[in-house]
Amino acid sequence: MIDIVMPFYGDAELLRAAVRSVMDQSDDRWRLVVLDDRYPDPEPGAWVAGLDDPRVEYVRNETNLGVAGNFRRSVAIATASHVTIMGCDDLMHEGYVARVHDLIAEYPDAAYFQPGVEVIDEQGDVVRPLVDRVKQWYAPAAGAPLQLSGADLMRSLARGNWTYFPSICWRTDVVAAHDFDPTLEVALDLDLQFRIVQDGGSLVVDSVPVFQYRRHHESVSALTANDGTRFVEERRVLREAADVAADRGWTRAARAARWRVSSRLSALSRLPATALARDGSGVRSLLSHAVTLDGRARSHAG
8 A cells, every 4th residue: 555645735726636636546555644734724624524535534733733744744644655745736647556556566675766757837737847857857867767776876866856755655664764854844855865865775766757746936945945045954955965975985976965066056046036026135045055165075984
Protein backbone atom coordinates (compact mmCIF):
# COMPACT_ATOMS: atom_id res chain seq x y z
CA MET A 1 0.00 0.00 0.00
CA ILE A 2 0.91 3.65 -0.50
CA ASP A 3 -0.37 6.29 1.88
CA ILE A 4 -1.18 9.57 0.16
CA VAL A 5 -1.36 12.31 2.79
CA MET A 6 -2.74 15.63 1.53
CA PRO A 7 -2.15 18.61 3.85
CA PHE A 8 -4.96 21.09 3.24
CA TYR A 9 -5.26 24.83 3.69
CA GLY A 10 -6.53 26.53 0.58
CA ASP A 11 -8.88 26.45 -2.39
CA ALA A 12 -11.89 24.13 -2.03
CA GLU A 13 -12.33 23.49 -5.76
CA LEU A 14 -8.69 22.59 -6.26
CA LEU A 15 -8.91 20.26 -3.24
CA ARG A 16 -11.87 18.45 -4.79
CA ALA A 17 -10.00 18.01 -8.06
CA ALA A 18 -6.93 16.70 -6.23
CA VAL A 19 -8.97 14.20 -4.20
CA ARG A 20 -10.84 12.98 -7.28
CA SER A 21 -7.57 12.42 -9.11
CA VAL A 22 -6.51 10.05 -6.33
CA MET A 23 -9.86 8.27 -6.31
CA ASP A 24 -9.55 7.71 -10.08
CA GLN A 25 -6.34 5.67 -9.77
CA SER A 26 -6.17 2.53 -11.90
CA ASP A 27 -4.39 0.72 -9.04
CA ASP A 28 -6.38 0.42 -5.79
CA ARG A 29 -3.39 -0.08 -3.48
CA TRP A 30 -3.61 3.32 -1.79
CA ARG A 31 -5.10 5.17 1.18
CA LEU A 32 -5.79 8.91 1.14
CA VAL A 33 -5.72 11.08 4.26
CA VAL A 34 -6.73 14.73 3.89
CA LEU A 35 -5.03 16.57 6.75
CA ASP A 36 -6.89 19.82 7.41
CA ASP A 37 -4.69 22.43 9.13
CA ARG A 38 -7.78 24.13 10.57
CA TYR A 39 -8.88 25.93 7.42
CA PRO A 40 -11.53 28.49 8.53
CA ASP A 41 -14.23 27.32 6.08
CA PRO A 42 -15.64 23.96 7.26
CA GLU A 43 -17.24 23.12 3.89
CA PRO A 44 -14.19 21.56 2.17
CA GLY A 45 -13.59 19.27 5.13
CA ALA A 46 -17.27 18.32 5.27
CA TRP A 47 -17.12 17.40 1.59
CA VAL A 48 -14.14 15.08 2.13
CA ALA A 49 -15.67 13.55 5.27
CA GLY A 50 -18.87 12.84 3.36
CA LEU A 51 -17.24 10.87 0.55
CA ASP A 52 -18.51 7.32 0.34
CA ASP A 53 -15.12 5.67 0.00
CA PRO A 54 -13.48 3.75 2.86
CA ARG A 55 -10.03 4.49 1.42
CA VAL A 56 -10.47 8.24 2.01
CA GLU A 57 -10.02 9.66 5.53
CA TYR A 58 -10.43 13.19 6.85
CA VAL A 59 -8.36 14.44 9.79
CA ARG A 60 -8.52 17.97 11.22
CA ASN A 61 -5.65 19.24 13.33
CA GLU A 62 -6.47 20.44 16.84
CA THR A 63 -4.38 23.56 16.21
CA ASN A 64 -2.89 25.17 13.11
CA LEU A 65 0.54 23.58 12.66
CA GLY A 66 1.86 25.55 9.70
CA VAL A 67 3.84 24.18 6.79
CA ALA A 68 6.59 22.24 8.55
CA GLY A 69 4.30 21.08 11.35
CA ASN A 70 1.73 19.72 8.92
CA PHE A 71 4.41 17.88 6.95
CA ARG A 72 5.76 16.35 10.14
CA ARG A 73 2.27 15.19 11.12
CA SER A 74 1.76 13.78 7.62
CA VAL A 75 4.72 11.48 8.23
CA ALA A 76 3.54 10.60 11.75
CA ILE A 77 0.10 9.41 10.60
CA ALA A 78 1.40 7.36 7.66
CA THR A 79 1.14 3.61 8.28
CA ALA A 80 1.96 2.15 4.85
CA SER A 81 5.49 1.23 3.76
CA HIS A 82 5.59 4.27 1.45
CA VAL A 83 4.04 7.73 1.63
CA THR A 84 3.42 10.60 -0.78
CA ILE A 85 2.77 14.03 0.74
CA MET A 86 0.67 15.47 -2.07
CA GLY A 87 -0.24 19.11 -2.56
CA CYS A 88 -3.95 19.87 -2.16
CA ASP A 89 -3.91 21.68 -5.52
CA ASP A 90 -1.91 19.12 -7.51
CA LEU A 91 -3.23 16.26 -9.64
CA MET A 92 -2.33 12.63 -10.22
CA HIS A 93 -2.67 10.89 -13.54
CA GLU A 94 -4.65 7.68 -13.10
CA GLY A 95 -1.43 5.65 -13.40
CA TYR A 96 0.55 7.31 -10.57
CA VAL A 97 0.03 4.59 -7.96
CA ALA A 98 0.57 1.77 -10.46
CA ARG A 99 3.79 3.31 -11.77
CA VAL A 100 5.18 3.97 -8.29
CA HIS A 101 4.39 0.38 -7.25
CA ASP A 102 6.33 -0.85 -10.30
CA LEU A 103 9.31 1.30 -9.30
CA ILE A 104 9.18 0.08 -5.70
CA ALA A 105 9.15 -3.53 -6.90
CA GLU A 106 12.16 -2.89 -9.16
CA TYR A 107 14.13 -0.84 -6.60
CA PRO A 108 13.00 -2.07 -3.17
CA ASP A 109 16.03 -0.56 -1.39
CA ALA A 110 15.49 3.00 -2.67
CA ALA A 111 14.73 5.64 -0.04
CA TYR A 112 12.52 7.74 -2.31
CA PHE A 113 11.15 7.98 -5.83
CA GLN A 114 10.75 10.94 -8.19
CA PRO A 115 8.21 10.04 -10.90
CA GLY A 116 7.74 11.99 -14.11
CA VAL A 117 6.00 15.34 -13.63
CA GLU A 118 4.07 17.79 -15.79
CA VAL A 119 3.69 21.41 -14.65
CA ILE A 120 0.27 23.05 -14.87
CA ASP A 121 -0.90 26.60 -14.23
CA GLU A 122 -3.85 27.91 -12.21
CA GLN A 123 -6.24 26.90 -15.01
CA GLY A 124 -4.84 23.37 -15.30
CA ASP A 125 -3.03 23.93 -18.60
CA VAL A 126 0.35 22.27 -19.06
CA VAL A 127 3.06 24.96 -19.07
CA ARG A 128 6.85 25.26 -19.04
CA PRO A 129 7.80 28.46 -17.21
CA LEU A 130 11.44 29.46 -16.86
CA VAL A 131 11.89 27.96 -13.40
CA ASP A 132 10.78 24.56 -14.66
CA ARG A 133 12.90 24.74 -17.80
CA VAL A 134 15.86 25.35 -15.50
CA LYS A 135 14.83 22.40 -13.32
CA GLN A 136 14.70 20.19 -16.40
CA TRP A 137 18.18 21.36 -17.42
CA TYR A 138 19.60 20.33 -14.02
CA ALA A 139 17.70 17.04 -13.84
CA PRO A 140 19.61 13.90 -14.88
CA ALA A 141 18.77 12.69 -18.36
CA ALA A 142 17.09 9.33 -17.94
CA GLY A 143 15.07 7.56 -20.58
CA ALA A 144 14.66 4.60 -18.21
CA PRO A 145 14.44 4.67 -14.40
CA LEU A 146 17.75 5.73 -12.87
CA GLN A 147 18.97 5.13 -9.30
CA LEU A 148 21.25 7.80 -7.81
CA SER A 149 23.04 8.02 -4.47
CA GLY A 150 26.03 9.37 -2.58
CA ALA A 151 28.28 12.15 -3.83
CA ASP A 152 26.79 12.17 -7.35
CA LEU A 153 23.23 12.67 -6.08
CA MET A 154 24.27 15.29 -3.55
CA ARG A 155 26.16 17.26 -6.19
CA SER A 156 23.22 17.03 -8.57
CA LEU A 157 20.77 18.40 -5.99
CA ALA A 158 23.22 21.07 -4.83
CA ARG A 159 23.62 22.37 -8.37
CA GLY A 160 19.85 22.88 -8.57
CA ASN A 161 16.92 21.21 -6.84
CA TRP A 162 15.19 19.62 -9.82
CA THR A 163 12.80 17.45 -7.79
CA TYR A 164 9.08 18.14 -7.22
CA PHE A 165 8.39 17.49 -3.56
CA PRO A 166 4.59 16.87 -3.72
CA SER A 167 5.08 14.14 -6.33
CA ILE A 168 7.79 12.22 -4.46
CA CYS A 169 6.98 8.86 -2.89
CA TRP A 170 9.09 8.22 0.23
CA ARG A 171 9.89 5.09 2.16
CA THR A 172 8.00 5.85 5.34
CA ASP A 173 10.61 4.53 7.75
CA VAL A 174 13.34 6.60 6.09
CA VAL A 175 11.47 9.90 6.08
CA ALA A 176 10.26 9.27 9.65
CA ALA A 177 13.82 8.67 10.84
CA HIS A 178 15.03 12.00 9.40
CA ASP A 179 11.80 14.06 9.49
CA PHE A 180 11.37 17.67 8.40
CA ASP A 181 13.28 20.47 10.11
CA PRO A 182 10.65 22.52 12.02
CA THR A 183 12.75 25.69 11.63
CA LEU A 184 12.40 25.65 7.82
CA GLU A 185 9.39 26.61 5.71
CA VAL A 186 10.49 26.49 2.06
CA ALA A 187 13.83 24.63 1.80
CA LEU A 188 12.72 21.82 4.10
CA ASP A 189 12.42 19.27 1.28
CA LEU A 190 15.95 19.93 0.01
CA ASP A 191 17.28 19.71 3.55
CA LEU A 192 15.49 16.37 4.07
CA GLN A 193 16.91 14.98 0.83
CA PHE A 194 20.45 16.01 1.75
CA ARG A 195 20.22 14.27 5.11
CA ILE A 196 18.79 11.10 3.56
CA VAL A 197 21.56 11.04 0.94
CA GLN A 198 24.22 11.66 3.60
CA ASP A 199 22.85 8.65 5.47
CA GLY A 200 23.23 6.38 2.43
CA GLY A 201 19.74 6.66 0.94
CA SER A 202 19.16 6.52 -2.81
CA LEU A 203 16.71 8.21 -5.17
CA VAL A 204 15.06 6.60 -8.21
CA VAL A 205 14.24 9.04 -11.02
CA ASP A 206 11.61 8.13 -13.60
CA SER A 207 10.61 9.97 -16.78
CA VAL A 208 7.06 8.60 -17.24
CA PRO A 209 4.74 11.57 -16.46
CA VAL A 210 2.16 10.48 -13.87
CA PHE A 211 1.82 13.65 -11.75
CA GLN A 212 0.79 17.25 -12.42
CA TYR A 213 2.41 19.91 -10.23
CA ARG A 214 0.51 23.20 -10.08
CA ARG A 215 2.67 26.31 -10.38
CA HIS A 216 1.11 29.38 -8.70
CA HIS A 217 2.35 32.96 -8.94
CA GLU A 218 1.33 33.59 -5.34
CA SER A 219 2.60 30.39 -3.74
CA VAL A 220 4.56 30.41 -0.49
CA SER A 221 7.68 29.60 -2.49
CA ALA A 222 7.12 32.49 -4.90
CA LEU A 223 6.32 35.05 -2.21
CA THR A 224 9.27 34.12 -0.01
CA ALA A 225 11.51 34.25 -3.07
CA ASN A 226 10.47 37.83 -3.83
CA ASP A 227 11.34 39.08 -0.35
CA GLY A 228 14.49 36.95 -0.04
CA THR A 229 13.29 34.75 2.83
CA ARG A 230 13.50 31.60 0.74
CA PHE A 231 17.13 32.25 -0.15
CA VAL A 232 18.13 32.73 3.48
CA GLU A 233 16.90 29.18 4.08
CA GLU A 234 18.52 27.81 0.93
CA ARG A 235 21.85 29.37 1.81
CA ARG A 236 21.80 27.83 5.27
CA VAL A 237 20.86 24.38 3.96
CA LEU A 238 23.47 24.47 1.20
CA ARG A 239 26.19 25.73 3.55
CA GLU A 240 25.52 22.85 5.94
CA ALA A 241 25.50 20.39 3.03
CA ALA A 242 28.84 21.75 1.81
CA ASP A 243 30.39 21.16 5.23
CA VAL A 244 29.19 17.56 5.37
CA ALA A 245 30.26 16.86 1.79
CA ALA A 246 33.72 18.30 2.43
CA ASP A 247 34.14 16.19 5.56
CA ARG A 248 33.37 13.09 3.49
CA GLY A 249 35.70 13.99 0.67
CA TRP A 250 32.83 14.66 -1.75
CA THR A 251 34.76 17.55 -3.25
CA ARG A 252 32.56 18.28 -6.27
CA ALA A 253 29.38 18.09 -4.22
CA ALA A 254 30.87 20.45 -1.63
CA ARG A 255 31.88 22.90 -4.34
CA ALA A 256 28.40 22.85 -5.92
CA ALA A 257 26.75 23.51 -2.57
CA ARG A 258 29.21 26.25 -1.68
CA TRP A 259 28.86 28.08 -5.01
CA ARG A 260 25.05 27.60 -5.16
CA VAL A 261 25.00 28.99 -8.70
CA SER A 262 21.36 28.26 -9.55
CA SER A 263 20.15 29.67 -6.24
CA ARG A 264 22.14 32.88 -6.76
CA LEU A 265 20.86 33.27 -10.33
CA SER A 266 17.30 32.71 -9.11
CA ALA A 267 17.76 35.51 -6.58
CA LEU A 268 19.00 37.84 -9.33
CA SER A 269 15.95 37.01 -11.46
CA ARG A 270 13.69 38.19 -8.61
CA LEU A 271 15.35 41.59 -8.26
CA PRO A 272 13.31 43.56 -10.86
CA ALA A 273 9.93 42.62 -9.36
CA THR A 274 11.14 43.27 -5.82
CA ALA A 275 12.61 46.64 -6.82
CA LEU A 276 9.38 47.66 -8.58
CA ALA A 277 7.51 46.81 -5.39
CA ARG A 278 9.84 49.25 -3.56
CA ASP A 279 10.81 46.52 -1.12
CA GLY A 280 14.19 47.82 0.01
CA SER A 281 14.74 45.04 2.54
CA GLY A 282 13.93 42.42 -0.07
CA VAL A 283 16.29 43.99 -2.61
CA ARG A 284 19.14 44.02 -0.09
CA SER A 285 18.47 40.40 0.89
CA LEU A 286 18.37 39.22 -2.74
CA LEU A 287 21.54 41.13 -3.65
CA SER A 288 23.38 39.76 -0.64
CA HIS A 289 22.43 36.20 -1.57
CA ALA A 290 23.33 36.69 -5.23
CA VAL A 291 26.74 38.34 -4.90
CA THR A 292 28.14 36.91 -1.66
CA LEU A 293 30.20 33.75 -1.88
CA ASP A 294 30.38 31.61 1.24
CA GLY A 295 33.77 30.69 2.60
CA ARG A 296 35.15 27.29 1.92
CA ALA A 297 33.56 24.41 3.75
CA ARG A 298 35.65 22.70 6.41
CA SER A 299 38.54 20.70 4.98
CA HIS A 300 38.05 16.97 4.82
CA ALA A 301 39.86 15.40 7.75
CA GLY A 302 41.18 12.57 5.58
